[in-house]
Amino acid sequence: MKRHSGLFDVALGALALVSLGIIYAPLAVVWVFSNWQPVRVRGALQLAPFSWDSYVALTRNADILGALGTTLLVGLVSMLLALILATTFAMYYWRTVGVSRQIMQALVFLPFLLPPIVVGLSLLIAFRELDATRGAFTIVVGHTVLLVPVVYRLVLTRLNSLSPSLTEASLDLGASHCQTFYHILLPQLGSALLAGALLGFAISFDETMVTLFLSGSTSTLPIRLWSMMRLGFVPEINALATLVVLAAALATAVFGVMQLPGKRGAR
Amino acid sequence: MDDRRDLWRMGWAAFCLGLPFLFVLAPIGTFILYSFWHNESGALVREFTLENYRAFFADPVFRSIYLQTVALCLGATIVNLVAGYGIALFASRRPPRLRFALILMFMLPLFTSYIIKVYAVRGILGHRGVLNELLIASGLISEPITAFIFSQSAIFLTFIVLYLPFAILPIYLSIERIPENLGTASADLGGSQMDEIRHIILPLSLPGVVVAALFNFVMTFGDFVTPTMVGGTEGFTFGRIVFSQFGVALNWPLGAALAVILLATSVLAVGVAGLAMRWSTAR
Structure with a gap:
């Protein structure tokens, strides 16, 4: 060189x-x-001179802390739902043949490909037709719809890399389908599910555009920030933002280090 | 025993097809249906009409904002492609560890809160924001530059700050994928570094450029948060108009129709990208 x-x-x-x-x-x-x-x-x-005042103010801002709680809860619930649903869908694609799995896959991917504004207002209109009140529930539905394609992709890639003899051997030895899934496949999916969980939670934590349509009177953090910023400036936002960025940087660094050996091995 | 297995299998299929149907296809269908209904003195009238679409094509305000937004997003996309290509090329020419660290550094901002970044950019570009204060302090200007904030150019700048990483990654991945021996062959045959870039790397990485362009255009075109936060009254974009139909203006059928047009524009962009992809890989 x-x-x-x-x-x-x-x-x-x-x-x-x-x-x-x-x-x-x-x-x-x-x-x-x-x-x-x-x-x-x-x-x-x-x-102004150096101080921790904005951080202290943050710990006393019930408004922001409440929104943070909602965000964590929404993130956790939609992440878990997405893990379960995406694994079920990926298994379906993996185990069957024909048009139906193609249709399912196209529908699963659609929300990921559409502009968020379209996804958000589709769900908004659908919920209004159903007379559903907007709140934590509608946000969870919106987030799950967005997370499923991401986790699905990760799980399916992992499933496709597995040798079919793994499950065949298990079934030949008399294990049921459930046993085979629980003891043979699930452990193999571990890293994909972990990546999906992290990525899914991160996406849900940050989701703004779809959530804006679905939040009603319940606010997640980005929605709370959106309305606060439009009203005016609060110093606590900077403290909160710094903490969020630090957490994200830490998570990305950990994730990056996790990926490093594989990355180099692939070369 | 077999019956039970069949029943189980059918239930599984119904679940895996039914849920996406209910939560993805049905809402989108309803949304498209809404765009053919209309509002009459605040109440929804469920009758088929093309009124909303006619409103878009007949109203010069809608039309000009639409075209303005397309131009704005194309402009930001082009800037990000050029800068993104340079950065991806730079990273791909580093040793593996540094390469990985560089790409990670460019990706990290993607995992930090989107809304916080927009808010921070507003603080930087503001009338008496960080950028203007720095420029005044350095003696380059004496009065704050007002065009930085609450204008189309403010949206343009913010799009570049926010969406540049989305341009870098696909281009970088496509450069990575080029076999190293092609470069070695080029060098053995007496080709210079520039020859290698022009005749090998550039043509072979075009698919990545197409993907990057598509990402950037579709995402900026659908973004209504950034324009609302930094655009002020001058910086109206199409996405903002769609969103305002569900807030202040409260005309859901019109909003749905405008969103269908936004969606059609994105689909058109995907089509153009598909053609560009075929062209770039055919050669």
Whole structure:
């Protein structure tokens, strides 16, 4: 590898660096403002001395904490539902042949492919036709519909990589279908389900556009933030945002390290 | 015994087809049906009409905002493709570990709250926001630049900040997939680094570019949160108009019809991408 064209690489490197700066700027600003609160001095922006005040205020903001609780609950429930449903659907696709599995797969993937605004208002209109009151339940339905294709994809990929002799051997030895699933397949699906659970929870935690249509008077965190930001500025948002970003960074780093050996092995 | 197995199997099939039917197809069907109904003095009239679609095609305001939004999203997509290609190329030319770390760093913001990022961008671009303050402090300008916020350009800038990672990943993956010996062959035959990029990497990574373009266009076109947050009264987009029919304007059938048009535009983009894909792999 001794074919350098130095200048070209430097230019690309500069582009990468500037882009990193641009996409991280919002996150950096949120963190700085959480510890050095912005103040207006005759209209001009200045920073107050370092403090943890916004974090302390966050722990006392029942509004935000309540929304956080709802978000965690919604995320957990829709994640579990998605794991169960996606595994059932993936098993169906894996074990059967014919048109019906193709139809099922197309329908499962559809919400993932459609613009979120279309998914959101389809469900909104359907719930209105059913006279369902909007709340935690409708949000869970919306999120589950969005998460199922993601988990389904992960599980099906894993199933397809398994050798059919695994289940054949189990059935030959007299195990029932249920036993085979529980003792043979499920352990094999572990990592796919874990990835699906993490990814699903992350998506649900952050979901905004579909949830806006389905939330009614119950607010998840993004919806709460949306309405707060439109009304005006609260310093607690910066503290909360910093914590959320930190948690996401940590989760991504863990996930990345988990992927690292496999990534290199594949090369 | 066999009967029971059959019954079980049928139940399973009914479950696996029924649920997606109920929760995916039925809502979408109802939504499309709504677009052919209309509102009369606040009440829903369930009669077939093309009134909502006519309203879109007849109203110059709808039409011009629609075209403006298409142009805006295409513009942001092109900027992201060019920048994304450069970054993906840069990453692919690093050693494996650094490559992985770089891509991870670009992907990380995707896992952080979308709404918080929009909010932060608003703080940066604001009239007396971080960017203007920095520019004033550095002596480059004396008055804040007002075009940064509550305008079409504000939406454009925010789209770039938010959706750039979506452009990098597909392009990077398609460059990764190019066999290394093609580059070696090119070098053995006396080709320069630039020759390799122009004649090998660029043509072979076009499918990734197509996917990146599709992602960026469809996502920005359907985004109504960013335009609402940073667009102000100047930055109206098509997605915002659709959303406002379900809020302030409260005309659900019209909103449904406009959403069908938004959906049709996305489907058209998928079609164009499919053609581009065929063209880019055929050569």
